[in-house]
Amino acid sequence: MRRAALCAAVCAAVWAAPAARASSSVAYVGELMLFGGSFCPQYWLPADGRLMSIAQYQVLYALLGATYGGDGQTTFALPDLRGRAAVGTGQGPGLPNKPLGAQGGVETVALTTAQMPAHSHGLPASTEPATHATPAAGRVPATVQNGGAYASAGTGVPLSSIGAAGAAQPFDVRSPYLAMQWCIATEGLFPSQN
Numbered sequence: 001m002r003r004a005a006l007c008a009a010v011c012a013a014v015w016a017a018p019a020a021r022a023s024s025s026v027a028y029v030g031e032l033m034l035f036g037g038s039f040c041p042q043y044w045l046p047a048d049g050r051l052m053s054i055a056q057y058q059v060l061y062a063l064l065g066a067t068y069g070g071d072g073q074t075t076f077a078l079p080d081l082r083g084r085a086a087v088g089t090g091q092g093p094g095l096p097n098k099p100l101g102a103q104g105g106v107e108t109v110a111l112t113t114a115q116m117p118a119h120s121h122g123l124p125a126s127t128e129p130a131t132h133a134t135p136a137a138g139r140v141p142a143t144v145q146n147g148g149a150y151a152s153a154g155t156g157v158p159l160s161s162i163g164a165a166g167a168a169q170p171f172d173v174r175s176p177y178l179a180m181q182w183c184i185a186t187e188g189l190f191p192s193q194n
Contacts (some may be wrong), residue, residue, distance in 0.1 A: 026188050026189055027043070027044070027185035027187075027188040027189070028185060028188055028189050028190070028191040029059050029060055029063060029185055029186065029187060029188050029189065029190055029191070030060060030063040030064060030184065030185060030191065031184070031185040031188070031191075032047060032079070032081070032086070032182060032183070032184050032185075033182075033183050033185075034180045034181065034182060034183075035180065035181040035182075035183050036180060036181070037181060038181065039181070040181060040183035041183070043185060043186055043187040043188065044183040044184065044185050044186065045078060045183065045184055045186055046078075046181060046182065046183060046184075047078055047079045047080065047081040047082075047182040047183060047184045048078065048080055048081075048082050048182075049068065049069065049077055049078060049079070049080025049082070050077065050078055051069070051070055051075045051076070051077050052070070052075060052076055052077070052078060053074065053075060054070075054073075054074055054075060054076055055074070057076075057186060059187075059190060060076075060184075060186055061076050062190075063190075063191070064076055064078070064079075067100055067101040068080065068101055078184055079101075079182075079184065081182035082182075083107075084103075084105075085105075085175075085177075086182075089102075106173070107172065107173065107174055108170035108171060108172055108173060109170055109171060109173050110168050110169060110170040110171070
């Protein structure tokens with residue numbers, strides 16, 4: 001008899017625990033969450049930048065305002081986290097300030113000459129004197145016979161140059177990622193400020 005009562009109590013506690021957890025995990029209006037499915041659960045909408053009616057979502061508008069878009073009269077926009085990473089607001093040490101709703105960054109970058117670090121390129125030279133018909137494949141003569149390194153005025157001298165390299169194509173600067181569904185709560189508890 002005692003065993004049956006103990007078993008019944010344990011079973012009741014196990015079955016009641018998930019219900020108690022579920023009832024205490026009510027979302028805050030405006031809370032964002034990642035969801036592993038291709039949709040957002042009930043009372044949540046995709047954080048995809050869509051315009052919302054202020055009249056229909058007054059509580060959510062009270063929190064977001066027109067921070068993420070909309071006219072602030074009849075519409076407001078949800079945050080658009082499609083293909084974006086969320087970062088904290090404010091200014092970290094040595095970093096620029098990030099106000100609420102600020103957007104930035106790009107997926108690819110094409111470097112300009114001004115962005116490249118200072119560097120130099122070598123010019124391969126042959127150790128053969130200029131009296132040889134061909135110093136060495138792909139090289140210019142390092143020495144010339146009788147000090148005649150310069151041509152006389154009016155004489156054309158073929159010049160070697162180090163040409164531009166690269167195609168100025170953008171390259172990917174994204175961190176490795178896993179795409180998931182960002183959702184924003186449209187109903188729930190209204191968060192109080194500290």
